[in-house]
Amino acid sequence: DADVTQTPRNRITKTGKRIMLECSQTKGHDRMYWYRQDPGLGLRLIYYSFDVKDINKGEISDGYSVSRQAQAKFSLSLESAIPNQTALYFCATLGGPGQGNNEQFFGPGTRLTVL
Amino acid sequence: QKEVEQNSGPLSVPEGAIASLNCTYSDRVSQSFFWYRQYSGKSPELIMSIYSNGDKEDGRFTAQLNKASQYVSLLIRDSQPSDSATYLCAVNREPGSARQLTFGSGTQLTVLP
Numbered sequence: 001d002a003d004v005t006q007t008p009r010n011r012i013t014k015t016g017k018r019i020m021l022e023c024s025q026t027k028g029h030d031r032m033y034w035y036r037q038d039p040g041l042g043l044r045l046i047y048y049s050f051d052v053k054d055i056n057k058g059e060i061s062d063g064y065s066v067s068r069q070a071q072a073k074f075s076l077s078l079e080s081a082i083p084n085q086t087a088l089y090f091c092a093t094l095g096g097p098g099q100g101n102n103e104q105f106f107g108p109g110t111r112l113t114v115l
Numbered sequence: 116q117k118e119v120e121q122n123s124g125p126l127s128v129p130e131g132a133i134a135s136l137n138c139t140y141s142d143r144v145s146q147s148f149f150w151y152r153q154y155s156g157k158s159p160e161l162i163m164s165i166y167s168n169g170d171k172e173d174g175r176f177t178a179q180l181n182k183a184s185q186y187v188s189l190l191i192r193d194s195q196p197s198d199s200a201t202y203l204c205a206v207n208r209e210p211g212s213a214r215q216l217t218f219g220s221g222t223q224l225t226v227l228p
Contacts, residue, residue, distance in 0.1 A: 035218075040123070042203060042220035043159070058215070090158055104149075106158035 003027050004107035006091050012113045019078040021110050023091030029105075031094040032074040034058075034066060036087040037109075043090065049074055081114040088112075118142060121204050121219035129227050134191040136222050138204030141185070148180055148187045149216065151203040159203055163189060194226045 004025045013019055023032065034046040045058030047066040055066060063085060067075045078085055091107040120139050128134045136150075147166055151159035165171045165178040165187065177190040187206075191198055201223045205216040 040220055042119075043205075043216075043218040045215060045217075048215060056215075059217075104161050106160070109158050 004091060004093055004105045006089075006107040006110050008110060009108065010111045012115065013081055014115050015082055017081050017114075019081050019112065021076045021089055021091075021112070023074045023076070023107055025072050025074075025091075025093045025105070025107075027093050027095065027105060028071070029093040029095045030071065032068065033092040033094070034064075034074070034076045035090045035092065036060070036085075037090060038087050046076065046089075078112075078114075081112075083114045086112060086114045118217045119204055119206055119219035121202075121222045123220060124223040125225055126222055127225045127227055128194050130194060130196060132194050132226075134194045134198065134224055134226070136189040136191075136202050136204075136224065137186060138188065138219055139186045140204075140206045140217075142206070142217075143182075143185065145182075145185075145206040147207050148178070149205040150176075150178060150187075150189045151205060151218075152198075153201045153203060153221065155200075191224075194224075196226045196228050199225050 007022045031050050033048040035043040037043050044060050046060055046064050047058050049055050049068045052068045065077045089110045089112055092104055094104045118141050150163040152162050153159040163176055163178040165180045168180050168182055171178045175192045179188045201221040203221045204219040207216050
């Protein structure tokens, strides 16, 4: 089984709809991240979390929210989707001290299209 | 100026040649540097990390860091068609570990058989 899973893998939705992207990991890592990737722009950090009580905004958090339900689960929500949120979204984990430090794993990605 | 800049390519090299990928960064306090490989439609995969000036070798890959000139490079020796991918450079301020990364937009490498 994959270490980092994302659901759904593909989603097409309409402007104004609420969307939740889910991420689960079996690595036991404390640190979890949400990125979006757009052609020519690389990966941009949306939110990150170092534990269930620690949530931090990244470079492009506007229009997004997150929830860290457990060490293994980190969800990204778009409260009211807009077309420029069409992108490929990646969840990632990172081991902290004693957890395979620097070992970063990305999920397979969710391709989101907002019409 | 972008925080992390890479030549978008595409960079084409013949099989067996050395591929050289370059990355420059703007924040002088950057401490940790990473190279990721991303195949088309797939997620990024960490292939190298480097924290101090000089070279770090791992198999066919060598990462080179020059903090004074603010660049980091990746050399791929004996390039294979399976190395064809987009290579992402990433940096962060935190010493010793990837805490919050800033990524470049990537260099597309094609290795010609």
